[in-house]
Structures are given as C-alpha cells and as structure tokens.
C-alpha cells in the first residue's frame with residue numbers, strides 16, 4: 166500500500182506526508198495504536214513514503230508492481246538491506262531485550278546501501294529498562310539519515326527520556342476497528358454496570374472471546390467505552406462514580422499488560438471482570 170490507501174486517520178496521515186515532502190524527517194518516531202491496528206504495516210508504508218523516489222511523502226502503491234521505485238519494491242518484498250526490524254522475543258514473557266537492541270545498534274552503524282538506515286522496533290513498549298537505556302544512546306546521537314520507528318500500544322511503559330526524543334503519532338484505527346467487537350464490549354460493559362452475576366459475565370465472554378486476539382480487541386473496545394464514560398460522552402456515565410470508571414480504565418490497561426506478557430487470556434479477562442465488578 167501507500168500512505169493514502171489507509172482509510173483511517175486521514176488528517177494525521179496528510180500531516181505526516183506534508184512533513185516528509187517538506188524535508189522534515191525526524192530520526193525517531195513513536196507510532197502508537199490499539200492492538201487491532203496493523204502498526205507494522207503502517208510503519209513500512211511510512212518508511213516507503215520517506216524513501217520513495219517516485220512519490221516522496223506518499224510511496225508507490227501496489228497497483229503496478231513494475232512501476233514501483235526500487236526502494237518501495239525492496240521494502241514491500243522484505244529485502245531492503247537498510248531496514249532492520251526488531252521483535253519481542255521469549256516463550257512465556259515476550260519482551261524486546263537488551264541484546265536485540267545491541268544487534269540493532271550494530272546494524273545501524275553499517276553504511277547504508279541507499280540513503281539511510283531504517284529500523285522498526287515492534288512492541289517497543291515491552292522493551293526492558295536495560296534495553297531502553299541502551300536504545301537511548303542511539304537516539305541521542307543517531308548517524309545522519311537514520312530513522313527509527315518504535316511501535317507501541319502503551320507508551321507509558323517507555324522512559325520519559327525516550328519519549329522526549331521521538332515524534333509521537335497515535336493511530337486511531339478508525340474504520341479499521343472491528344465494529345462487532347465494539348458491540349461485544351458494549352454488552353459486557355452494560356452487564357458490568359448492571360451488576361450482573363459473574364456467571365453471566367463469563368457466558369458473555371465465552372461467546373465473544375475465543376482467542377488472544379479477541380481478548381485484545383475486547384480490551385480495546387472496553388477501554389474506549391470507559392473513556393467515553395469518563396468524558397461523559399456516554400449517558401451511562403451518570404450511573405457511575407467517576408473514580409470507579411477511572412479505576413476500570415486502569416484495570417483494563419493492567420489486563421492489557423498481562424496479555425502482552427502472555428498470561429492466559431481467559432484468566433486475564435475473568436480476573437478483570439472480578440476486579441471491575443467487585
């Protein structure tokens with residue numbers, strides 16, 4: 166794809182394109198979005214827009230493969246030697262570890278084949294403190310032309326010193342958000358507000374959450390609903406004490422962290438129901 170093919174966040178993407186076209190490319194970005202937004206795909210499109218030879222700020226689209234510029238084609242085919250992707254590792258607890266950042270740094274020291282070295286750190290918000298402190302050195306003194314993109318669902322897990330060195334973009338996902346999962350989340354929140362028995366809540370969960378991905382979507386949906394309750398955009402908010410809604414948002418964020426840490430999704434959601442309901 167190219168940047169303009171993204172259906173959601175049109176205004177934000179326009180701003181990003183404009184910045185690239187005017188030559189202001191930062192050396193570091195945090196791109197944040199819910200788990201249902203394909204942030205990695207977006208980051209690759211963003212990098213295409215940065216290094217595209219035919220349509221700077223936009224990137225070559227998929228329509229005519231043979232007309233794509235070399236840079237875009239390499240990124241699309243996953244064989245761009247100037248691009249290094251870091252992913253969270255681990256069997257029980259997934260995180261981006263210190264030695265992964267060390268390898269990244271070694272790669273960023275190489276002379277790029279094209280005009281710049283690029284890196285994407287997926288699940289950057291799972292980076293260990295040690296890894297973050299190591300990355301900080303690179304963010305403080307990057308080689309000219311380097312672009313590092315940190316993908317995150319919750320930047321609160323990142324050190325302030327890292328956040329302050331990155332341009333921050335938040336993708337809402339907009340139309341990409343699954344409406345069905347929002348409906349499921351709504352039903353669950355209704356049941357919680359009405360003080361339904363744990364047994365009923367468990368039944369609702371069993372119907373709508375059948376995988377870890379579903380669980381992420383459920384949490385994203387619930388968080389959005391509770392935040393709206395907090396902002397009084399939702400009339401149900403009047404039925405609740407503000408501090409309880411605020412606590413629910415915090416509990417949802419905790420539950421998401423547990424999911425990222427690979428805790429069993431059934432356990433995470435049931436535990437959340439007990440905590441919010443209780």
Ligand SMILES: [Zn+2]
Pocket residue numbers: 216217218219220224225233234235236237238
């Ligand atoms: Zn291109």
